[in-house]
Amino acid sequence: MVTCKCTTFSSLLLLLFLLSAANLVPATSSDGAYSYLLSSKPVSHTTGEKQSHFRFYWHDIFTGPNPTSVRVAEAPGTKNSSTFFGAVVMIDDALTIGPDLNTKLVGRAQGLYAGAGLKKIEFLMAMNFVLTDGIYNGSTIAIIGHNEVLNEVREMSIVGGTGLFRLSRGYVQARTFANNDPVEYNVFINHY
Ligand SMILES: *[C@@H]1O[C@H](CO)[C@@H](O)[C@H](O)[C@H]1NC(C)=O
Ligand SMILES: *[C@@H]1O[C@H](CO)[C@@H](O)[C@H](O)[C@H]1NC(C)=O
Numbered sequence: 001m002v003t004c005k006c007t008t009f010s011s012l013l014l015l016l017f018l019l020s021a022a023n024l025v026p027a028t029s030s031d032g033a034y035s036y037l038l039s040s041k042p043v044s045h046t047t048g049e050k051q052s053h054f055r056f057y058w059h060d061i062f063t064g065p066n067p068t069s070v071r072v073a074e075a076p077g078t079k080n081s082s083t084f085f086g087a088v089v090m091i092d093d094a095l096t097i098g099p100d101l102n103t104k105l106v107g108r109a110q111g112l113y114a115g116a117g118l119k120k121i122e123f124l125m126a127m128n129f130v131l132t133d134g135i136y137n138g139s140t141i142a143i144i145g146h147n148e149v150l151n152e153v154r155e156m157s158i159v160g161g162t163g164l165f166r167l168s169r170g171y172v173q174a175r176t177f178a179n180n181d182p183v184e185y186n187v188f189i190n191h192y
Contacts, residue, residue, distance in 0.1 A: 049190055107132050
């Protein structure tokens with residue numbers, strides 16, 4: 001079989017390519033052709049990435065005098081829909097460290113969720129966790145995902161972040177223990 005030789009040969013080519021790739025990146029705007037490219041340098045994937053696990057309680061208050069969750073739009077058929085299909089809800093929900101709303105506030109979940117399921121209660125969630133506590137103050141975590149709210153655990157993607165969470169990725173798991181309870185969000189985020 002020649003497979004082995006071919007593999008070795010292509011590995012060698014790949015290695016040569018990798019070794020020379022750094023040289024292929026144009027020197028920053030030295031020839032003026034790409035003046036909008038300010039730098040382009042190799043990224044080390046071996047340094048410093050860590051995974052943090054946070055637990056927040058997400059309070060979606062849509063009744064009472066001070067709702068933090070308001071329905072802003074719906075489709076003509078939404079009122080007839082048993083799954084809220086077509087409803088769009090804007091939120092600025094408190095994130096606290098305990099299930100009680102009076103525990104420490106560490107951020108807010110800002111964004112929206114929308115009824116996306118025709119047959120089941122499934123929401124599209126698109127929100128930023130905007131943190132305000134201590135070293136995390138000003139950093140945000142961007143979450144987009146599918147939330148089938150009657151499931152015990154709903155997993156959604158972390159698609160990025162800002163501040164301490166620049167270039168981050170990860171996932172969240174949401175759990176609701178009882179009606180009218182806040183939702184527990186366990187956040188698993190890889191960041192630097
Ligand atoms: C809602 O359902 C009722 C009863 O089935 C029906 O008469 C009505 O046309 C429906 N409305 C919409 C907007 O689909
Ligand atoms: C977070 O930072 C903002 C802006 O720097 C500041 O006004 C605010 O007091 C800080 N919040 C907390 C809880 O430290």
